[in-house]
Amino acid sequence: MRNKFTIDIDNSINSGQVFLWQKSKNYWYGIDGQNILKINQKGKIQSMQNMKTSFLRKNDDIEKIIKSVSRDKTIKKAVKKYEGLRIFNQDPFQCMISFIISSNSNIQKIKSSLEKISRKFGKKVVIEDQEFFLFPKPEKIAKASISEIKTCGVGYRAPFIKEAAKMVTEKKINFEYLKNSNYDETKRNLRLIPGVGNKVADCIMLFSLNKLDAFPLDTWMIKILEKYYSKEFQIETKTITEKQYEILHEKIVDYFGPYCGFAQQFLFKMERENYEKKWL
DNA sequence: CCAAGGCCTGAATG
């Protein structure tokens, strides 16, 4: 028997995991690789390109996942407040580029850069009298010059983006293989990409490679852990070193379990909302 | 193994 699928689409889109989405008349339209998705408030999804998609992860046993991560009062509160918050299953290439761009940046600027990249390198598609630009294929970005990429406002990340795309076209990074690999193997591979450190790798893994045990530790999550979980995970220093990141991740998996990525998403959403940050 | 500094850019801050 299957659970009834429910989702809070607004909160899920506005939770820092996707950037190329816009709302129009109660529908959300978004770019996911070579696909354009249209989703209504109830989570009914359609591909405007007639492609198959598992974007909404409808097969997840969300009840089980939520029960599994609900280890304490703090996380229970977050889960209750953002009950319909879900993690998407994005196009890996787009996700990788998005989070390479995200480093040392903010939502608005990430969004602006990605829009420019799509507009400059992606295929134009007109749907329902609206113009969309698909996300460019890896080959296109791999062939672009650094200065062309820089016109999208990505600055010093431009060479990273080009090299990352190149590694995909050369099959040094094979997303299909990584989808079927475990956490450590996947991370080891992703870390070979310039501009991909621990945090960015965890984002790519959680949001596009089906690694629900990935738990991106950015400055916000560190603050959250210090605020609510100082007993469970003592964090001594201000800047998290590589080693500390690994140790912390292990403790987090021990504590929140194999779906800890969901815990991250709920905690992150709750804390960010407290600060009334503007999203899309 | 750890700490410090630089990095594109543009919005926010003073």
Next chain:
DNA sequence: ACATTCAGGCCTT
């Protein structure tokens, strides 16, 4: 106005 700071890291020294 104009300068400075800072933002959901990463890389090099």
